[in-house]
Amino acid sequence: MEQSATLDIETLKITQEQFMLASQSVHLQRPGCDAVYPVGLYGWRKRCLYFFLLLLLVTMIVNLALTVWIIKVMHFSVDGMGNLQLKQDGIRLEGISEFLLPLYVNEIQSRRDSLLVLGSKTNVTLNARNSQGQLTGQLTLGPDAVEAQCQRLEIRSKDGSRLLFTANEEEVIMTTEKFTVTGSEGAVFGHSVETPLIQARASEDLKLESPTRTLTMEAPRGVEVNAPKGPLKILLDANTIQLGSLPLGIYTVSPSQASKEQAVYEVCVCPSGKIYLSPAETSSTCQAMSNICLWS
The missing domain is CATH 1.20.5 (Single alpha-helices involved in coiled-coils or other helix-helix interfaces)
Incomplete structure (x- = not known):
């Protein structure tokens, strides 16, 4: 063991x-x-890393400084930016504002104590479109003319209750009490004019003239020419004067007693200004007591 x-x-x-x-x-x-392998960055790698970190820090400082400068220059605030203020009912602009692209709004209003001015170097165009985006109305204010493109143009009174002027493709209607033309040459109409009254000013003469064509005045119940505050002078200066459909005045008891073979007549004027024909004889047959004058 x-x-x-x-x-x-x-x-x-x-x-x-x-x-x-x-x-x-x-x-x-x-x-x-x-x-043996060393751990870490040494040499040029370490220098590059420090350079990129320094560049990133400088970039952040520059961006921060630019942001602060933009906020200060543009006057950014909680309510908006400078002259632009955001309200519950829309946007409010103070001072002069410039738009480089189209502006789409429902309503533009000015302050109560100032005017609304729309300015442009070329023209100002206002467009109205329907729900499909089609153009229904356009108003263009240019340096040469003001153009309105719409189905119906209306101009109303201050309170909007009275229609003063309206125009469409078929007619132009003016509902004002008086239409005054103050030009030295008057008013020129290329076609017919329908009006119940043509009146000159109290101190001016009324002149109806057709230099190259005929002047026609028609009315269903006759045309009345009067001068209540002055003499009435009618000058007929033409090679041929035609007065059609003049009534025949007689001074006999019955119209059947008038001569039916009469070929020559004379033109008579009643005190009221009405013109009629009367059978021509050796002496004038114009009488103030003619049936035409009595019935006028």
Whole structure:
């Protein structure tokens, strides 16, 4: 038993010595076999990283300074930007505002104590469109003319209750009490004119003239010419004067007694200004008591 124990102890010692020798041999060979790599950025990589960080910091500072400058110059606030204020009922602009692109709005109003001025170097155009985007009305204020394109043009009174002027493709209607033409040449009409009254001013003469054509005055119940505050002078200066459908005045008791073979007549004028024909004889047959004058 003692010999076996001694052998085991010696065997254990030999094994321990072998393990120590083996471990020493491994420990001595490791430095020669493994390479050492440094951890981190060194050299030009480190300098580039610092340069990019510095450039990013400078860029952030410049952007922040520009943002503060824009806010200060444009007067940004909680209510809006400078002259532009955001309200619950819309947008309010103070001072002069310039729009470089089309402006789409429902309503434009000025302040109560100022005017609304729309200005442009070329022209100002106002367009009205329907729900499909089609153009229904257009008003253009240009340097040469003011053009309105619409189905019906209306001009109303100050309160909007009275219609003063209206125009469409068929007719133009003026409902004012008086239409005054103050030009030295008067008014020129290329076609017919329908009106119940043509009147000159109190201190001016009334002149109806057709320089190159005929002048025709027609009315269902006759044409009346009078001068209540002055003399009435009618000058008929033409190569041929035709007075058609003049009534025949007689001074006999019955119209059947008038001569039916009469070929020559004379033109008579009643005190009221009415013109009629009367049979011509050796002396004038015009009488103030004619039936035409009495019935007028």
